[in-house]
Amino acid sequence: MTPTTVRRWAWIHKWSSLVCTIFMLLLCLTGLPLIFHPQIDAWLGNSVVAPDLPADAPRADADRVLATGHALYPHKVMQYMSRDPGEDRIWNLTMADSVTDPRYTSIAVDARTAKVIAVPKVDGTFISVMFRLHVDLFAGLPGTLFLGLMGLLLVIAIVSGVVLYAPFMRKLEFGTVRRRRTTRLKWLDLHNLLGIVTVVWALVVGATGMINTWADLVLKYWQHDQLAQMVAPYKGLPPPVALAPMQQVLDAAVKLEPGMDFGFVAWPGTPFSSPHHFGVFMRGREALTARLYKPVLVDATTGRVTDSRALPWYLTALQISQPLHFGDYGGLSMQILWALLDIATMIVLGSGVYLWLRRGIKATAAAAPGTHGAGAEAAAPQALLARDAA
Amino acid sequence: MKRPPSPPFWRLWGWPIALGLLTIAGLISALLGDRIWDHLSAVALGIPVMACLWFGLRR
Numbered sequence: 282m283t284p285t286t287v288r289r290w291a292w293i294h295k296w297s298s299l300v301c302t303i304f305m306l307l308l309c310l311t312g313l314p315l316i317f318h319p320q321i322d323a324w325l326g327n328s329v330v331a332p333d334l335p336a337d338a339p340r341a342d343a344d345r346v347l348a349t350g351h352a353l354y355p356h357k358v359m360q361y362m363s364r365d366p367g368e369d370r371i372w373n374l375t376m377a378d379s380v381t382d383p384r385y386t387s388i389a390v391d392a393r394t395a396k397v398i399a400v401p402k403v404d405g406t407f408i409s410v411m412f413r414l415h416v417d418l419f420a421g422l423p424g425t426l427f428l429g430l431m432g433l434l435l436v437i438a439i440v441s442g443v444v445l446y447a448p449f450m451r452k453l454e455f456g457t458v459r460r461r462r463t464t465r466l467k468w469l470d471l472h473n474l475l476g477i478v479t480v481v482w483a484l485v486v487g488a489t490g491m492i493n494t495w496a497d498l499v500l501k502y503w504q505h506d507q508l509a510q511m512v513a514p515y516k517g518l519p520p521p522v523a524l525a526p527m528q529q530v531l532d533a534a535v536k537l538e539p540g541m542d543f544g545f546v547a548w549p550g551t552p553f554s555s556p557h558h559f560g561v562f563m564r565g566r567e568a569l570t571a572r573l574y575k576p577v578l579v580d581a582t583t584g585r586v587t588d589s590r591a592l593p594w595y596l597t598a599l600q601i602s603q604p605l606h607f608g609d610y611g612g613l614s615m616q617i618l619w620a621l622l623d624i625a626t627m628i629v630l631g632s633g634v635y636l637w638l639r640r641g642i643k644a645t646a647a648a649a650p651g652t653h654g655a656g657a658e659a660a661a662p663q664a665l666l667a668r669d670a671a
Numbered sequence: 672m673k674r675p676p677s678p679p680f681w682r683l684w685g686w687p688i689a690l691g692l693l694t695i696a697g698l699i700s701a702l703l704g705d706r707i708w709d710h711l712s713a714v715a716l717g718i719p720v721m722a723c724l725w726f727g728l729r730r
Binding site: 446447450451455456458460471474475477478479480481482485567568569601604605610611612614615618621622625 | 683685705712716719726727729730
């Protein structure tokens with residue numbers, strides 16, 4: 282690589298990282314508790330646990346489960362009911378003042394006895410504050426898209442960092458940390474070491490995080506594209522007067538997809554259905570297929586299946602990218618490794634800022650005469666980063 | 672002015688590539704299944720983390 286090429290990449294690396302670093306530090310910091318959110322919810326007493334009953338206890342009729350919700354909140358309407366993967370003993374009901382009201386209430390109902398287990402707090406918990414800071418900075422879709430842009434800068438910073446690894450490390454063995462010279466040199470070596478070792482993880486988590494910021498837009502596109510096609514025959518019909526029994530709706534979906542579990546049911550009028558349909562979203566039972574939903578549209582009046590098709594590639598890609606960002610698919614050991622890699626990334630970010638703040642040190646040395654040519658090779662790339670910043 | 676020859680590719684990139692491939696294997700294996708796949712993933716992702724600790728903390 283010629284000095285000019287190195288200088289160009291150094292410029293890209295410096296500015297892409299300087300702009301996004303403060304936000305990336307925030308994302309790493311708020312992401313840390315989110316990695317452990319099931320455990321934190323349990324410690325804070327916010328998690329929902331099904332009472333002990335014999336494993337073969339019969340499941341209650343779904344309409345009794347709904348009646349429990351309506352008895353608790355007579356003036357609210359149903360939006361969704363859902364099950365967590367691998368937990369078929371609990372139905373989570375989502376109710377609100379109208380089908381499109383974003384201020385919803387969540388109710389956990391025992392799927393066997395149809396009794397209320399808990400009304401989990403949705404807003405204001407520690408985890409929900411961390412979540413909002415991580416996802417949209419409390420600024421809605423613009424906040425999310427802004428963080429996605431910062432994610433793009435992070436990806437650029439990582440790629441340019443990899444390119445710069447070569448000129449910096451050409452004279453050094455892998456893993457060298459020169460501790461006995463200046464503090465700046467020690468942190469430069471640590472920055473390069475931790476950066477290159479965690480690079481694939483950081484790239485995957487950064488890129489999947491960025492993809493996730495487009496989730497709302499991708500979903501809207503799907504609604505206009507495939508969902509609209511599926512419900513087209515119902516266009517212009519009056520809204521249903523009475524809804525089919527929920528148990529009949531669920532049974533119809535299971536009959537179509539006997540090898541799948543319920544993910545969630547979307548009520549007519551929500552974004553995941555049409556005014557005339559229940560959207561029953563089924564999911565597989567294996568590690569990977571449990572992440573992939575298959576929508577089954579059920580006529581809201583007759584309780585019969587009207588259409589079902591696999592999700593398009595862009596939603597499949599989105600759903601596979603999510604676990605790769607969350608690190609929630611490999612048990613506790615993966616959560617711990619995710620946290621350690623997250624901390625390593627924070628050290629890379631922090632040391633990067635430090636190296637920039639202390640850029641004057643090497644620049645002085647590089648400016649001295651007689652440092653050109655072969656003898657100064659090892660110091661040259663550091664000077665390049667420092668010099669054009671000075 | 673002639674610059675010194677570049678170091679052999681593998682001396683510079685050997686470990687970064689090996690650790691990167693381990694990371695990819697670890698990320699994918701836990702997606703494929705549970706139990707043994709999760710353990711494989713923990714080992715594969717654990718090695719880069721150990722490398723950070725080993726090279727970062729040794730005196």
